[in-house]
Amino acid sequence: MFEDIPVDVSPMYEGERIRSANMFVELAGPKSMGAELVQVEEDVEDGKIEIIGPELDAMQEGDIHPLGILIEIQGEHLEKELEGVIERRTHELCNYVKGFMHLNQRDAIWCRVSKEALAAGFKLEHLAKTLSILFKEEFPLIESIAVTIMTEPAKVEEFVSKAKDQYQTRDARARELSDEDVDVFYGCVMCQSFAPTHVCVVTPDRTALCGAINWFDCRAAAKMDPDGPIFEIEKGDVLEEVKGEYSNVNTMVAERSQGTVERVYLHSVFEYPHTSCGCFEAVAFYIPELDGIGIVDRDFRGETPLGIPFSAMAGQCSGGKQVEGFTGLSLEYMRSPKFLQADGAFERIVWLPKEIKESVKDYIPEDMWDKIPTEEDVSGLKEIRSFLENKGHPIMERSKIVQSETSEDEAEVAVEEETSLMEGIQMEGGPMAPVAYAPELTMPSSGGVKIIFKNAKVYAEKVIIKKNDKP
Incomplete structure (x- = not known):
């Protein structure tokens, strides 16, 4: 033919x-x-x-x-x-x-x-x-x-x-439907030709990362082509309501990702974030110096507050990888009432490109609108911090609480047996760039060794632990 x-x-x-x-x-x-x-x-x-x-x-x-x-x-x-x-x-x-x-x-x-x-x-x-x-x-x-x-x-x-x-x-x-209104979510593996371990979970409150498929689309697709790339996922038991973890979602993701991914939080960038394909519209990324989250889309041409552009960041977390501190998402998800609800939603957002901010203006709480800077307001971490302090962003109060509980010079590394921190953490391709951020990361090593990093930065080629790390 x-x-x-x-x-x-x-x-x-x-x-x-x-x-x-x-x-x-x-x-x-x-x-x-x-x-x-x-x-x-x-x-x-x-x-x-x-x-x-x-x-x-x-x-x-x-x-x-x-x-x-x-x-x-x-x-x-x-x-x-x-x-x-x-x-x-x-x-x-x-x-x-x-x-x-x-x-x-x-x-x-x-x-x-x-x-x-x-x-x-x-x-x-x-x-x-x-x-x-x-x-x-x-x-x-x-x-x-x-x-x-x-x-x-x-x-x-x-x-x-x-x-x-x-x-x-x-x-x-x-947008007329919510997760609580349905018993079935949907999975999509259409992008597995580019991201073999990626399984996109689509719910009423969380559209596909590509932004092109919502829950209604998936329902129609699964009925029309039961053996196709879009399939039903019974929700099962709710394991973490706020984080968005469901027993059957975990089971199906583990099966369809060839056992690579065992747990998924649908509404958080920490611990077990949703995997990213390569077709996502934007990336949410953790900024440890501010304990906040930034979001950048593929149309943004400049550098993010992490000092790297969208392309470098996307390269580090795409391909079906589950990387703590990063998750791909659709811009439509930012209009969802469950948008990163486990992390604080818009009260945790500390940087957005102006174009994204304008596009979701009606969904940003009115009292947060002036408190979230864009590339036109700030150009670096120091400026972001000053902006957040001047505007009274909730993240600054959060930082005070964290600092009262953990002294600034604390950098704890617990190692059960001797190991080198400079080896064993590798990622494919691209310049060295941060690939995981969190106030505390627990990373297994060979031989059952557990390494705990506090206030640490994990890079693609090595681990750097800094005391008094300030922007």
Whole structure:
């Protein structure tokens, strides 16, 4: 069925990475704009394919172009509530195409085309045709499908605005339900081609990390495709209500993560935070010098208060790793009444990019709005601390309590047998960067050794313990 497509099409190409050295062009991504949208319509011309804007053979190597992917579908039993479910599969199906890389979702998509694909004669019209075939194959409910791909900047800009309105409508519907209203959560393993041990747990109060799938979407997906990547999880016993720990969630996550992850707190960055894939919209990260939490999204271009950009931070906690002090999340989760409730919610947030802060303005408590700084207010830890003190941020009172209980010069290392602190803690790739933070971390070592770090920083290549560590 893909005989007219000049490159291979197969699930075996999922997870293919196209590095800059092998890249012909980049589409959408952090340096441009883009979106993808599935719409259920009443009158769709089956097989219609349209390219609006420059085709690949009209682009220059190294170019960066905007990208819009509109998929219109029709079917007797198709309902509007299935749009988000089907749309999310765009990520998976695009990656079936050899030489085409698709990352993220919604208006955060980031795609690349390889030099080899271009040399083989691959065009965007081939991508559109492939998607039309794969979607009908994956979803028998689809009777007619039309695919439009846009690279014309003005058209893409208009399309992105329309897509965002649709996303907002879907998300608003999901906010009407809470975790207590249901007996079933959902799991999603769609990202395991990139993050083999990641299991995304979706509840009414916690949308998927990608921001593209809510509880209603998952319910529809599980009913439509019981053997698909989205499945039911009976809640089971509530083990930690505030932290969001459930017996059956732990069981299912352990099973689906190949035993790598045994416990998950849905509403905390400490102890057993939710694993992160790579498609998450933002990262929540602990700042030990302030005992507070910062949040950064993939659109933020500067450095975080930890001194590293989003890309470096994402690299340390993505791939399905469970790293204490870090967790990927969707921006929609910040609108949830259970947003990091175990950690203090917005009263624990000490830094946000201005764009995120504005987007969730209606969900930040009124008395906290002026107390949370952005990159326009502060540029370093000392400035953040001064800002928090001047504004009377609750974290400063919390710090006083902690200091009264623990002297500033305390740095305890309890070792049951002699071991080297400079060996054995390694993470793959990237520059040395903090990968775990907490007031106290308990880390097992070989031979049953337990090491307790207080007020410590754990880095990718070594452990540093500092006394009187101040910003």
